[in-house]
Every structure is written in C-alpha cells, then in structure tokens.
Amino acid sequence: MRRTQFHDNPKLAELVHKFEEASEKGQSVFFEPNELSDLIDYYESEFLPNRALEVCQFGASQYPYTPTFHLRQAMIMLDSGQDEGILDLLDQAEILSPISLEPKLLRAEALASVGRFLEAGHILKNLEDKATTSEELSQIYYFQALVCEKQEQFGQMFQLLEKALREDPNNEEALDRMWVSVELSKKYEESIRIHEELIDKEPYSYKAWYNLGHAYSYCGRYEDAADAFEYSYLVNENFEYAYRDCAEICFETQNFIRALQCYSEVMDRFEADSDLLLRIGQCYLGLDQPETARRFFQQAIRIDPLSDESFFHLGECQMEAGEYKVAIQTFKRAIRVEDRREEYFAALAEAYYQTDDLEKADLHFQTAIELAPESTEHWLRYATFLLDTDRLREGFEILDQAEEHAVGTELQYCRVGFLLAANERPEALFLLEEALTDDFDLHPELFKLLPELEADPEVRAVINTFRPLED
Numbered sequence: 001m002r003r004t005q006f007h008d009n010p011k012l013a014e015l016v017h018k019f020e021e022a023s024e025k026g027q028s029v030f031f032e033p034n035e036l037s038d039l040i041d042y043y044e045s046e047f048l049p050n051r052a053l054e055v056c057q058f059g060a061s062q063y064p065y066t067p068t069f070h071l072r073q074a075m076i077m078l079d080s081g082q083d084e085g086i087l088d089l090l091d092q093a094e095i096l097s098p099i100s101l102e103p104k105l106l107r108a109e110a111l112a113s114v115g116r117f118l119e120a121g122h123i124l125k126n127l128e129d130k131a132t133t134s135e136e137l138s139q140i141y142y143f144q145a146l147v148c149e150k151q152e153q154f155g156q157m158f159q160l161l162e163k164a165l166r167e168d169p170n171n172e173e174a175l176d177r178m179w180v181s182v183e184l185s186k187k188y189e190e191s192i193r194i195h196e197e198l199i200d201k202e203p204y205s206y207k208a209w210y211n212l213g214h215a216y217s218y219c220g221r222y223e224d225a226a227d228a229f230e231y232s233y234l235v236n237e238n239f240e241y242a243y244r245d246c247a248e249i250c251f252e253t254q255n256f257i258r259a260l261q262c263y264s265e266v267m268d269r270f271e272a273d274s275d276l277l278l279r280i281g282q283c284y285l286g287l288d289q290p291e292t293a294r295r296f297f298q299q300a301i302r303i304d305p306l307s308d309e310s311f312f313h314l315g316e317c318q319m320e321a322g323e324y325k326v327a328i329q330t331f332k333r334a335i336r337v338e339d340r341r342e343e344y345f346a347a348l349a350e351a352y353y354q355t356d357d358l359e360k361a362d363l364h365f366q367t368a369i370e371l372a373p374e375s376t377e378h379w380l381r382y383a384t385f386l387l388d389t390d391r392l393r394e395g396f397e398i399l400d401q402a403e404e405h406a407v408g409t410e411l412q413y414c415r416v417g418f419l420l421a422a423n424e425r426p427e428a429l430f431l432l433e434e435a436l437t438d439d440f441d442l443h444p445e446l447f448k449l450l451p452e453l454e455a456d457p458e459v460r461a462v463i464n465t466f467r468p469l470e471d
Contacts, residue, residue, distance in 0.1 A: 012042060023054065033063060040072055049080040067093035067100065074106050078113060086110045101127065101136060105143045112147040120147050138168035145177060154184040162194055169198050175207035179214055191215035206235035210242050213249075222253045233265070240270050247279065256283040274304035281313055290317040308337035312344055315351070324354040342371035346378050349385070358389060373405035383414050384449060392422050409439040417449040420459075429462055436466035 015031075019039055022029040031039075036059040043052035053076055059069035070093040074086050087110055093103040104127060112120040124144050131137045141164035148157040158181040164174040182191040195212040198205060213228035229246035233239050247262035260283045266276055281296035297314040300307050311334035318327035331348040338344070349364035365382040372378060379402035386395035399415050412435035419428035436443060443463055447454045454460075 012038060015039060016042060019055065019058075023058075031058075031062065033059070033066070033068065036062075036069070037072075040076075044076065049076050052076050065096060067096040067103065070096070071102055071106065074110070078106070078109055081113075083110070083114050101139065105139060108143055109146055112150045117147060117151055134167040135171075138164045138171045138174065141167065142171060142174045142177070145174070145181065149177075149181070149184075154181060155187070157181045158185045158187050158190070162190075165194070165198060169202045169205065169208070172207060175205070175211060179211045182211070182215060188215050188218040192219065204235050206232045206239055206242070209235065210239070210245075213242070213245060217249060222249055225249050226253075226255075226258065230262075237269070240266065243269075244276075251279060251283060251286075254286060256286040259283050272299075272303075274300040274307045274310065277303065278307060278310050278313070281310070285313060285316065290320040293317055306337050308334045308341070308344070311337065312341075312347065315347060319347070319351060319354070324351050327351045328355070340371060342368040342375060342378055345371065346381055350381075353385060361385065369402075376402070376406040376408040376410055379406055380410055380414055383418070387418060387421060387449065392418060396422075409435055409442050410445050412438065413442060413445045414449060417446055417453070420453065420456075421450065425458070429458060432459065432462050433466065436463065440466060440468060 015035055015038060018029065019031070021027070036055055039055045040052045040059075043049070043055065053073055056069045056073035056076065060073065063069065070089045074089045074093070077083070077086050077089075087107065090103045090107045090110065094100070094107075097103065104123060108120040108123040108127075111117075111123070121144075124140055124147065128137065128140050128144075131140055141160045145157045145160035145164065148154070148160060158178075161174050161178045161181050164171055165178065168174075178191070178194075182188060192212065192215045195208050195215060198208045199212065202208065209228050209232035213225045213232060216222070216225035216228055226246050226249045229242045229249065232242035233246065236242070243262050243266045247259045247266070250256070250259035250262065260280065263276060263280045263283070266272075267280075277296045277300035281293040281300065284290070284293035284296065294314060294317040297310045297317065300310040301314065304310070311330050315327045315330035315334065318324075318330055328348065328351045331344060331351060334341075334344045335348065345364045346368040349361045349368065352358075352361035352364060362385070365378070365385055368378040369375070369382055379398065383395050383398050383402070386392070386398060395418050396415075399411060399418065402411055412431060416428050416432045416435060419425070419431065432446075446459075
C-alpha cells in the first residue's frame with residue numbers, strides 16, 4: 001500500500017543491508033540501540049515477524065543488561081501468536097527492571113493468551129491498586145480490555161477502553177483498539193459520544209477523528225463521517241487510511257469529485273496500487289467520463305493482471321465507445337479470473353447482443369440469472385432481450401420464473417409491457433393500475449422497455465389517474 005521505506009529513508013536501506021549481510025555471513029557487527037529499534041520497526045511494518053525477532057535476539061545479546069529487546073521480542077511473539085518462551089523473556093526483563101510496569105502488563109497479556117485469565121486479572125488488579133499516575137492507570141485499563149477481548153467480553157472491553165482514554169486521551173494503543181471494540185460490541189452511538197468528548201479535549205488527535213468517522217459511518221451520518229476522516233488526515237498528513245476511508249465514503253455516496261480529491265492525495269503521497277486505480281476509474285465512470293476512466297482501469301490491470309473488476313469496467317468503457325468485439329474479449333478475461341459474478345455474464349451477453357450473436361447472448365443472460373436468481377435486474381434485462389428479439393412467449397415464461405425467485409414492482413411493469421406488445425390491452429391496463437398503486441415512481445421503467453408507450457393515450461390516462469396529488 002505504501003511506498004517502500006527505502007524510498008524515503010536511504011539510511012534505513014543501508015541499515016537493513018548491513019544487518020542482513022552480517023546475519024547471512026555470521027559476522028559480528030555493532031549496532032546502536034536506536035538502530036536496532038529502527039530495524040525491528042521496519043521488519044514489523046513489512047510483516048516479517050521472524051526477522052524482527054532475529055533483531056531482538058541480536059539486541060539482547062549485544063545489550064544484555066537492558067530489558068528493551070526482551071520486551072520487544074515478547075510483544076512481537078504475542079502479536080504473532082507465539083506463546084512458548086514469552087514468560088521466560090518477561091522474567092528476564094523484570095530482573096533487569098524490577099520496578100518497570102511494562103513487563104508486568106505484558107505478563108498479564110501473555111497469561112490471558114493461553115487462557116490463564118484469573119492470573120492475568122490478579123496481576124492487573126494489583127497494578128491498578130498501586131498506580132500513581134493517570135498514564136499508568138490508562139495503560140492498566142488498556143491491558144484489562146485486552147484480557148476481556150480474549151474472553152469475548154466485548155461490552156466490558158469497550159468500557160475499559162473508555163476508562164483508559166478518560167485517564168489519558170493520548171493513549172494511542174487504546175485509541176487503536178477502541179474501534180475494534182466498537183465493531184465487536186456494536187456501541188456506535190456511544191463511540192460518537194466518547195470520541196466527540198475526546199476531541200473537545202484533544203482536537204489534534206487524528207486517531208480520535210478517525211474512530212469518530214467510522215462511528216458516524218455506521219450510524220448513517222456519511223457527510224459527518226467524510227468530514228471526520230478529512231480532519232484525521234489534515235492532522236496527520238501521512239495517515240493513509242484516513243484518506244482512503246474518506247474517499248470510500250464519498251464514493252459510496254456518489255460524491256465522486258470529493259472522492260477523486262482524496263484519491264489524488266493518496267496518489268501524490270503514497271504508492272498507487274490496483275485497488276486505488278480501480279476506484280479512480282470508477283469515479284470517472286460515475287462522472288460520465290469513460291475515456292478518462294479507461295486509462296485508470298488499464299493502469300490497474302498492468303499492476304494486477306488478475307483484477308477482474310478492472311477488466312469488467314474496462315469492458316464497460318469499450319461498450320460505451322461502441323467497441324463491442326473488444327469488450328467481449330475484455331469481459332471474458334474478467335470471467336476467467338472470477339466466474340461467479342452475474343454482472344460479468346450479463347455484460348458479456350449485452351456485448352454479444354450488440355454484435356448480433358443472439359445465441360451466445362441468450363446463453364450468457366441465462367447464466368447471469370442462474371448465478372443470482374434473486375436479482376430482479378438480470379431477469380428484467382433478459383426479458384427485455386427476449387422482447388427486443390420478438391420472443392414474447394419465452395419472455396412470459398421468464399417473467400413467471402422471475403416471480404418465483406425475485407420480488408419487485410419492476411417485474412409488474414415489465415409484464416405490462418409484454419402484455420401490451422402482445423395486444424392484451426385490457427389485462428395490461430388492469431395490471432398497470434396495480435403496479436402504479438404499489439409503486440407509482442417506478443412507472444418510467446415501462447417507457448424504458450417500450451419508449452413508444454410514453455405517447456400512448458390510454459397508458460398516459462391510467463398513469464395520470466393514479467398520479468399522487470402532490471405531483
């Protein structure tokens with residue numbers, strides 16, 4: 001997702017090279033403690049826990065009288081689910097720093113990770129009773145929350161994280177874990193309240209803004225969510241997730257211009273990936289700029305040749321340009337990657353229809369409805385295809401089948417169109433009255449099916465009769 005750290009920090013590249021060369025050749029090389037910490041951070045960010053543990057072990061041997069590398073090793077092992085040997089490491093850390101809080105907190109987490117919850121709870125309760133500062137209490141509450149999480153006590157986990165943040169609004173670990181607890185406990189409204197209060201105290205807490213954005217989103221307050229994510233990345237311009245989540249909210253609410261602004265920031269600050277390019281292309285499609293969209297889908301495919309969505313949307317752009325035969329090949333490539341997406345088969349069917357290959361169009365429309373029989377959209381598109389190709393009898397059969405699997409007044413309007421096409425006018429007008437009663441606003445669907453009906457006096461009379469008074 002991000003540019004490699006080597007790009008921004010050549011010294012780190014040299015440091016990594018120095019360590020890996022020494023490790024490979026078994027050489028004894030000296031590193032400053034801060035250099036070893038940077039190496040550990042790097043390997044963790046690259047999801048290489050075993051390499052990070054190797055650096056920890058090297059640090060512990062080079063600096064045997066400091067607990068730092070024992071503690072880092074224990075934390076990495078906890079995060080990667082490696083339980084064996086953690087307590088021994090923490091014993092050594094406590095011997096080296098007997099009054100330090102961190103080894104004791106990690107011991108409680110390690111005990112909880114192997115199901116020894118009572119022991120973990122006793123340690124944390126004793127620490128709570130002896131805490132002398134708000135920062136210490138905040139850390140203790142945070143670890144109590146972790147123990148509750150392992151016991152699946154998510155409501156209590158949420159409450160403890162709230163207590164941790166009230167003691168120390170800058171406890172970043174608690175802020176990170178708070179959103180997990182909100183998702184697990186479903187306390188979205190409470191999360192809004194808590195994070196608004198935190199922001200009143202610490203308006204430059206980018207993680208509080210970020211958590212608030214998620215809570216707003218789950219409560220349907222999408223504009224507020226986008227604003228909260230924006231505040232998050234304005235506070236911390238390197239917080240990529242806030243840019244992406246702001247863009248995603250804007251994309252989902254079809255605010256494509258604002259979404260593109262966020263995606264452009266991501267492009268400028270971070271490494272572009274295929275998902276990002278796909279989303280940018282979709283935004284341009286939403287803005288009815290298929291030629292611009294096409295370029296981004298092509299870039300996404302170059303980065304990820306297995307991006308089925310990019311192939312699909314590229315095919316849509318080709319269809320828009322009238323390049324039906326090219327689109328057929330593009331839709332086929334999407335299907336080769338993912339053959340369970342009904343919209344891919346429907347699009348391929350449409351492309352075959354545009355090239356007058358009716359047999360293949362029919363086959364792929366059928367595949368689309370087989371994959372998603374509950375989807376009204378594909379039944380309607382197949383029925384429209386049958387109407388356009390003068391296969392009324394088969395169209396009625398398809399509508400009968402559709403009503404067994406899907407629901408929607410659109411199907412009634414479609415049947416009205418078929419009845420009118422079949423000169424069954426009395427039955428059609430009667431059914432039109434039912435459809436208008438069920439959902440008047442959908443009646444333009446009838447004109448999409450048969451545009452000439454918009455000028456039909458009997459059809460217009462029935463529609464005007466059932467038009468709501470406020471219209």
